[in-house]
Structures are given as structure tokens and as C-alpha cells.
Amino acid sequence: MSTDLKTEVKNNEQVSEINEYIKQVLALIEKEEVTEEEAQWVTKETVDGFREHVNPGFLSYRKTVTEGGQFAAVEWSDGGSCFTDISGKKYIDCLGGFGIYNVGHRHPKVVKAVTDQLKRQALHSQDLLDPLRAMLAKILADITPGDLKYSFFTNSGTESVEAALKLAKMYSDRSTIISTTRSFHGKSLGSLSGTAKGVFRKPFLPLIPGFRHIPFGDIDMMRKTFESCALVGEDVGAVILEPIQGEGGIIIPPANYLKEVRALCDEYDVVLIFDEVQTGMGRTGKMFASELFDVTPDILCLAKAFGGGVMPAGAVVANEKVFKSLFDNPFMHTTTFGGNPLACAAAIATISVLLEEKLPERAAEVGEYFLKGLKEAAAGHEDKVLEIRGQGLMIGIEFHKDEIGYEVSKGMFDKGILVAGTLVNSKTIRIEPPLTMSYEEVDTVIRSFKEVLSNVAAQ
Template sequence: MSIDFKQELKSEQNQNVSEYINKVLRLIEKEEINEAEAAWITKETVDGFREHVNPGFLEYRKTVTEGGQFAAVEWSDNGSCFKDVNGKEYIDCLGGFGIYNVGHRNPKVVKAVTDQLNRQALHSQDLLDPLRAMLAKILADITPGDLKYAFFTNSGTESVEAALKLAKMYSERTTFISTTRAFHGKSLGSLSGTAKGMFRKPFLPLIPGFRHVPFGDIDMMRKTFEVCAAVGEDVAAVLLEPIQGEGGIILPPEGYLKQVRELCDQYGSLLIFDEVQTGMGRTGKMFAAELYEVVPDIICLAKAFGGGVMPAGAVVATENVFKSWFDNPFMHTTTFGGNPLACAAAIATIGVLIEEKLPERAAEVGAYFLAELKKAVKGHEDKVQEIRGQGLMIGIEFHQDEIGYEVSKGMFDRGILVAGTLINSKTIRIEPALTISYEEVNKVVNTLKEVLEHING
């Protein structure tokens, strides 16, 4: 093949790509799309996932409409809801696994990000960027105890990675205790703390030094500390979700977290709270640590931290712990963590949570939601094993995966999105925006009742 012919082919390819890009950008620009455009978007989305993203998503996800069609292509959102490309509206009770605490496209968060974008999107990486300093000060003011210094990330797993490295550098110890059913992320360090075997096995061996004990079993936690000390593998830190999310909305036994704190103090170990899902008002307090009156040495944040508008996360630690990074702040860095857009989003998000008293609202609406759900499942004890939760972090556990799958699919077909997948639906999660209305709560409850009546146990 001649050079000229290759160049001609490349030029034609670039032209086709350019035309495709322009078509996509014109669609993004539109406030409303027509039926033909919706059909094109749906086809391109399904084909793109099959050929270029991951075909597994097309089979794995529960959000397949009746008849196996993939009509549920997201297109727009607002408040507690989103719409698919065909204009059907859904109450979002999955909430990106807890991203949308202040609602979808909260206007104050969008405005802050837009205002910052109009002035500067990213920073030079060399000069001091003001919003990072301001956000860190705000976090020092609102986090429990004497947590003071912040490092900013882009996601939850990055926050956990930073916390693990911080704990190692502080203590020069290499042993960590995590718990069964824990989920801390899927990068190698955080995956080492995660307990789900399906995610771990393909990547073994992971980071050495991790021990797992049953969540809520303080005696096993104590014995593990004792054994680690006896064999010279002193514990650097205990890594815990105050309430387990991915594990099925598992609440800690009374006094458990305080007892873990005491063990950490006794053995000179740090306590890391992974509040990626429980933080930012979800449980009825700004942080679940406050709910249980326990102050960790390090707290990990993400998900709702960016207000559902920007990917953003943070690790906040005491000065005593964080100072191991003072001498060389480049020991752990990330290019986009703490960028101006993410910081603007986080600052505005915290403002909304405080001004609109959304943590308090989560406690109030969550108590109502939980009570109404328990009423709705009466008479369906053959299908529903338990309903539990704290604030607007609620789990519905079924006797079988298949029932959970049918419930989540049935609710989706009726315009309610909840969390649950084909291979793991024994417990489905309900994590709506903290702004969800009582009317919307009632619709979710009534829909669950209707779906249960149509399912054979």
C-alpha cells in the first residue's frame, strides 16, 4: 500500500470521525430531541457498548426493559429524577450508589462549577490554587474531632488508597484489619481491603498485610489485634465502613465502633472510616462518625462530595497523622484531584447540605420511608426477609436473589430505579437524593407493594 493511499484513507477516516463528533455535539446542544434522534442515540449506545465499551453490561444490568430491549438510555436529569432518551421519567432511588445527595443537577452546584469554568477550568499544578485551600479549611471545620488536613482525589477508591499510604507512612507498620462484606474500591490497595471474593480472586496476590474479620464481631477484632502484636505484625490501621453499603446496608451492633476505636488506641493503631457512601448527610448526620460518636484518625470521602456534578473525593486526617507528608508533599499526588471545578462543586455541595439542612432531612424522611416500606411488605414475609437502614440509606433483603431481581426489574418497568443486579439482588439498596419529596417516597412504597403482589414467592 502506497504512502499516498494510506494518507488518503487516514484523511477520509478523520473526516468521518469529525462528522460523527459534530453530530454528537449537536445532539448534546439540544434541549429536546425528536423520536428519530432518540432511536439513533439508543442504537449507537447499544452498539457502542457491544463493540467498544463492554458487551457484558448489556446482559449484566437489570435495567433491561420488557422484551429485552435497551430503551433505558439516560439522557437528562433534575431533582430526584432522570429521564431516558425516550422521555420516560424515573425516580432515582439508586442515585449512582449515593452520588446525588443534593439532587440531580442541583442549581447551586451547577452554578458554582459553571462560574469557575468561565474563569479557569484546571490549575497549572505549580502555583497555589485558592479553592483547594478554602475547601480544606471548610472540611477541617465540619469534620468530627481534630481532623484538620485534607488531600483531594477523584474517586472513592483513590481516597482509600491515599488513606492506606498515609497510615503506612505515619506508622511504618504494614498490617491492616478490614472486615467481611466490606467494599472499599477496586484498585489494588483498596481491593485488598475489599472482602468480596469475586472481585479479589482474579487479581491475587493483592497487597500483603491485610486481615479480614467478621463485621460487628468485636471479640474476633480483639483476638486479631492480639495475634498481630504477638507475631510482630502490629496493626497500622483498621479500615471500616461505619455502615456497610455494598455489603447490603449492614448496620454495626450497638457500641461496636466505639469498641474498635478503643482497640486502636490500645494498640497504637489508626482508625480509618470509609465514608465514601455514608458521608455528606446520607445517614442523617453530615458524617456517620457523628451518628456513632466516634472520631476516626482518617476519613475517606467521595461519591456525593462532588454534588453529583463533578467527580471529587477527599481524605481528611489529624495533623499528627498527616504531618508525615509535610516534608515532601509529592510523596502522594494526583493530577486532577482538587482541581478548581471539583473544589467549586464540593464547596457548593457542603453549602447546600448545611443551608437546606439536608442531613436532618435525611433522618426525618428516612425514618418515614423505612416505616412505610415495612408496612408495604406485610403479608409478603415469604419474599422479604428484612428491611433495614439509617437515614436515606435503606436495604431490602429478600430470601432469594431471583426475587430481588424480579422486584428491582418490576420497579424499573414502573419508573423506579433501585440497586440490584442479576447475580446479586438478594439485597437491593434505596439511596435517593436527600431532597426526595414525600410524594415521591409514597410512589416508591406503593410501587414496591404492587410489584410484590405480582411476584410468586
């Protein structure tokens, strides 16, 4: 047999093997229930796939993987406030996919809107006018605070921040942008320039020029920075803030800080950007955290829960003063998939659920109950727990050392409760469950937290 023929046979065999594997995977996707044998196969394929083809680092990071990697909890389905793994074990979700499941897992209204739209059209033409984008933009203009009016749609939080930064740059010829320490705005190059954690930034330096980081909550430092930048001809063009810092460890700003920032930006004609990717969509007890502080930004960034935990979706909502820079040439910033019909359907249904079920109000009530219970559970463990703080159902438990937080997270996982640390402040684990979480589930989490704390040694 010639070399060419051998190669052709080998290629045909390989294609056949790939097709058989794909058929096996698609058949599993169709199934509502899997056998124990199938569950073992899925687990092995998942662990092997992460090791060989995704990133082996995730296996050492995941507390769900056993010593030697023989077993891992592999998620398979979800609903309400819970995940279920491939072996059928349920976990109460207090991580919320870093805050995406505000209306719960697979809320029927959101799923129905997406599947109904999918039956008719999945993606838009890019040339004809797509109706749901217009309708969603109108809804956002109605529910966002103040004079926010025009929307640009994205697929993720980092994309929303990128769009916001570009809008701010187009508004004026100023190049200085103020961010804060402990901030997290994403990991693409523009948003990473605003993010504060050195370990994420250093391998990619130099980043976008003009960014300066000052302490979050320090209005005097911000004013001095504005004044210094003006004196040297590097006037501030924009300030980007999270109204409550999420990845920084659930950091709530001092009283009046955001109002003072707003006044300073008005004085210097500086664009104020609020990154509400994590705080938006009812998480903090209001539809948007900016409402808690009675402050309207010039640009509002949304994502995470914006797609209802069903579709990746995000938005940038801005006032006309800033957004009109894109009027003359709307192609200055575009996205192929942002604002697609499926994402818009999901977002519209999500807003409907938030309003009809009064989930922002519920987040405020359940969050207060949750926070009180966690503090009571931590009483007597001050050698381990530094502080428990939060707003609505955005709660942080800060420990004296990273190791204690990890052991608590692992102990909670063993009891069927999913929590994790924040990306910038690893001593803090977050509690960001669905806003639909029941009081019974809250009680289970509090009871488990108390039991785990008692069994974890101070470091």
C-alpha cells in the first residue's frame, strides 16, 4: 500500500472515530437521565479533557477534584437555586456563577422566551433592523436611573467595559482614566488596564496608557489626582468605579462617596462610568446599585445576570451627551453577536421576572436575614473570621488568612453548598445566590457554615 493511500485510510479512520465520539456526546445531551456507567464515562472524559485539552491548571484549582484526579464533581443540570452533578448530588448555589443567576437557574419564563425566539430566528442579519434590540433598548431607557437613554449591547462584562471606555475616549480628547485599588473590570486589555490586581496585569504590561489607580473610597485623593492631572496637561477624561466592589471582596463605599465623585466629575466635565456588571439586575436590593446611593453615572455597564443565566448578554447604557459621539459613525465600535435576538429575548424576559416577582426587593429582605444569620453563626470564631459584610444578596465573608477561607469553602462544598473566593481579595468568599433562594435554603447554608467553622482550625 502506498504512503498516500495509508495516510488516506488513517485519515478516514480518524474522521470515523471523531464522528462516533460526537454521536456519543450528542446522545448524552439528549438524555434527561444518565446511567451510573454513563456518569463514570462523563466524569473521566471531563477530567481527561481538562488535563489534555482545556487547561490542567483548572484541575489543581478546583476543590472538587480528588487527590490524583480520579474523581471530580461534574455539573450536569440545574434548576431553582441548585446545581446537580452527573452523579445526581445536589448543591445549593451560593456562588451564582459569579453573580449570573439572579432570577434563578433556568427560569421558565427566560427559557421560554429564548426557545420561542430560536424557533423563528437565532441571529440577526447585521444589515436589516432587528426589532428586539430596539425594544430592549427602550426598556433599559425606562428602567435605568436619570437620563441614561441609549444602549449598546455586548456579550460579556469585559466587553461592556471596553465599550464604555471607548465611548468615554470619544467624548473628549483626554487620555487619563481613573480607576481604584481592589477594582475588577475584566481581563481584556482595555478593561484589564482598569483592573487593579497585579498578578492579572504584570504579564501583559504595558497596558493601555493613561490609567491611574487610587484608593477606593478616598475622595480627597481623587480630587488631588484631578487637580494634579490638570496642572500637567493630562486632564482626567473618565472615572470608572464599581458602586460596590465585587471581586475586591464585597467592599461597600463610605457614605456620600459616590455622590462626591459625581460632583467632582461634573465640576471637571469628566465621564463617570459605573461598572454594574456584578451589582446590577437586582443583586443589591435595587435594580441597580447606583439607585442605592442616588447617583446617576454617564455610562452604566451591565452583563452577568443581564441574560437571565440562560444567555451570555451585556449592555452599555449611556446618556445622550456621551453616546452621541457614535451617531455620525455607528461603526466606530461594533460586535457581531452583541444584541443578538436570543440574548435580547433572554434580557427582556429577565427584566420582566425581576419586576413581576419583585426580586430586587426580595434581595434586600432575604439579604438582611442572611447577613444577620451568618454573623450570628460566626460569633465566637473571631480568630478565623475577620468581617462579614454585604448589601442585599451580595455578601462577603472575610477571613484572617486565605487558607481558612479555602478550608471553609471546601467544608461547605462537602455539605453540598457551592461558594468560592473573590478574584482580587482571596481571603474573602462570596455569597451571591439566586435572588429566588428560599428561606429554608438560607437556613441550611447558615447552619452548615456554623458547623464548618467549628471544625476548621485557626491558622
